[in-house]
Amino acid sequence: MALPSYARQTGLPCSGCHYTPPELNAAGRLFKLMGYIDSVKDDSITASGDHRRAPLDMLKTLPLGAWFEASVTDEKSAQPGTQNGTAEFPQDVSLFLAGKWTSHVGSFLQVTYDAQDDHFSMDNTDIRFANKKMLGQKELDWGLTLNNNPTLEDLWNTTPAWGFPFILSDSAPTPAANPFLNGGLAQDVAGIGAYAMYNQHLYAAGTLYRSDHLGAPQPNGGIGAGVNISGVAPYWRVAWQQTGRTNNLEVGAYGMHMSSMPNSVTGPEDTYTDFGPDAQYDRTIGRDVLSVRGTYLRENSNLAASLADGSVVQAIHNLNEANANVEYHFGNRFAGALGWFSTTGTVDQVLYAPLAVTGSANGSPKSRGLIGYFGYWPAQNLELAAQYTAYTSFNGASTNYDGSGRDAGGNNTLYLLTRFVF
Numbered sequence: 001m002a003l004p005s006y007a008r009q010t011g012l013p014c015s016g017c018h019y020t021p022p023e024l025n026a027a028g029r030l031f032k033l034m035g036y037i038d039s040v041k042d043d044s045i046t047a048s049g050d051h052r053r054a055p056l057d058m059l060k061t062l063p064l065g066a067w068f069e070a071s072v073t074d075e076k077s078a079q080p081g082t083q084n085g086t087a088e089f090p091q092d093v094s095l096f097l098a099g100k101w102t103s104h105v106g107s108f109l110q111v112t113y114d115a116q117d118d119h120f121s122m123d124n125t126d127i128r129f130a131n132k133k134m135l136g137q138k139e140l141d142w143g144l145t146l147n148n149n150p151t152l153e154d155l156w157n158t159t160p161a162w163g164f165p166f167i168l169s170d171s172a173p174t175p176a177a178n179p180f181l182n183g184g185l186a187q188d189v190a191g192i193g194a195y196a197m198y199n200q201h202l203y204a205a206g207t208l209y210r211s212d213h214l215g216a217p218q219p220n221g222g223i224g225a226g227v228n229i230s231g232v233a234p235y236w237r238v239a240w241q242q243t244g245r246t247n248n249l250e251v252g253a254y255g256m257h258m259s260s261m262p263n264s265v266t267g268p269e270d271t272y273t274d275f276g277p278d279a280q281y282d283r284t285i286g287r288d289v290l291s292v293r294g295t296y297l298r299e300n301s302n303l304a305a306s307l308a309d310g311s312v313v314q315a316i317h318n319l320n321e322a323n324a325n326v327e328y329h330f331g332n333r334f335a336g337a338l339g340w341f342s343t344t345g346t347v348d349q350v351l352y353a354p355l356a357v358t359g360s361a362n363g364s365p366k367s368r369g370l371i372g373y374f375g376y377w378p379a380q381n382l383e384l385a386a387q388y389t390a391y392t393s394f395n396g397a398s399t400n401y402d403g404s405g406r407d408a409g410g411n412n413t414l415y416l417l418t419r420f421v422f
Contacts, residue, residue, distance in 0.1 A: 003108075004381060004422060005065040006031070009039045009099045014380045015332040019282070019289045021383070022162055023327075026243050029155040033141055033197055035130030036099055036106030063099025063107075067421045073169040077410030079357050086171045088115050091417075094123060105129050116170055122187055122214055124161065126152050138199040145193050149186040150209060150235045153193065156250050158278035158295045159237075161186070164325040164339050165371050167385055172413040173357050176395050177343055177365030179299040179319050180227070181235075181256050181274040188213060188227065191235070203252070205237040222265040230269055233258035239278075248282040261305060268305035274298070287331045294324040299345075312351045319345035319365060332377065339371040352395065354403035357411075361403030364396030369408075381421040389413045 017028030193207025239252030255275030325339030
């Protein structure tokens with residue numbers, strides 16, 4: 001996200017790194033690649049004296065930021081026994097330690113108060129060490145990352161952590177099935193990885209993750225956790241980018257493999273492998289920018305542990321998730337986007353059981369729909385946004401999908417958001 005602490009550090013407006021938040025432009029991707037450390041020359045305190053000792057290179061002020069979000073969510077059909085038109089003031093409040101720590105270390109560190117849970121918790125966090133060197137007369141940018149959400153380290157707005165939709169209600173129903181790489185491990189893991197970009201074209205990254213259950217005892221006993229990583233779960237990413245004055249293209253692929261013991265740290269394991277391609281194209285048209293993005297994730301899983309405890313009716317499953325969107329940025333004040341999404345996969349009447357609103361009457365994970373978004377930034381640190389999500393299929397069907405009489409269209413949602421960043 002565009003944060004004032006980064007703007008203070010670099011001396012740039014938010015549009016220096018973003019088309020509109022959180023979509024990074026080429027300069028923003030380079031800023032993240034190099035560890036969030038670029039700054040104006042006179043904005044640091046550097047120790048003098050013996051150069052054989054490491055200098056103290058820190059910002060004069062702490063790189064702190066915050067945001068405040070308020071929202072209204074209105075569904076086409078109220079959920080049974082609830083009042084429609086949910087107002088949240090706030091929906092959440094986030095505090096950030098985001099910016100340069102030393103000459104080679106920087107961070108995006110977020111702590112969020114969630115109004116529904118009524119507590120603060122660790123949110124997206126990415127701490128980086130970055131450096132560069134010449135290799136074959138071309139620049140090699142490289143670094144290390146500590147983070148708590150696979151794909152958070154990515155530079156493009158195609159993968160799940162920073163992908164479309166960029167805003168989301170926390171009260172509207174959402175489809176039951178997602179590949180685990182699409183948010184299933186967010187803030188529940190700790191990972192250390194390395195990345196490199198050669199000649200500003202070829203990018204490769206790899207991170208190893210372990211389970212890190214917030215609010216749970218350590219060492220991890222596994223009880224009450226649906227995912228307990230066995231060994232490490234490797235995440236990989238490759239991409240090729242071509243950057244020009246008016247055209248920016250990225251084509252890549254990413255994936256992750258995980259073995260997990262549900263509610264235990266011993267015994268049978270469930271295994272998952274997620275992988276797929278992604279692409280992003282940005283075209284500058286005068287002061288405007290047209291963005292086209294897409295990604296596909298295939299998940300192959302063997303749920304031997306879940307079969308043993310009766311949570312599924314068969315071990316072998318798959319999920320297929322596709323997302324595509326097109327967005328037009330009118331300068332840096334307005335943006336409109338239209339997105340399409342689809343999830344299909346193996347039918348399982350136990351894994352996707354009938355249940356009012358959130359369940360599936362036929363055991364299918366099939367969900368499809370469209371998302372329309374409009375955002376307005378009257379000031380660089382204030383966003384007013386409206387988003388409408390329309391489902392053609394939800395948890396397996398378009399009509400009576402849950403076995404309790406609810407139709408997919410009943411979950412169509414209008415979401416209004418105000419976000420103030422300071």
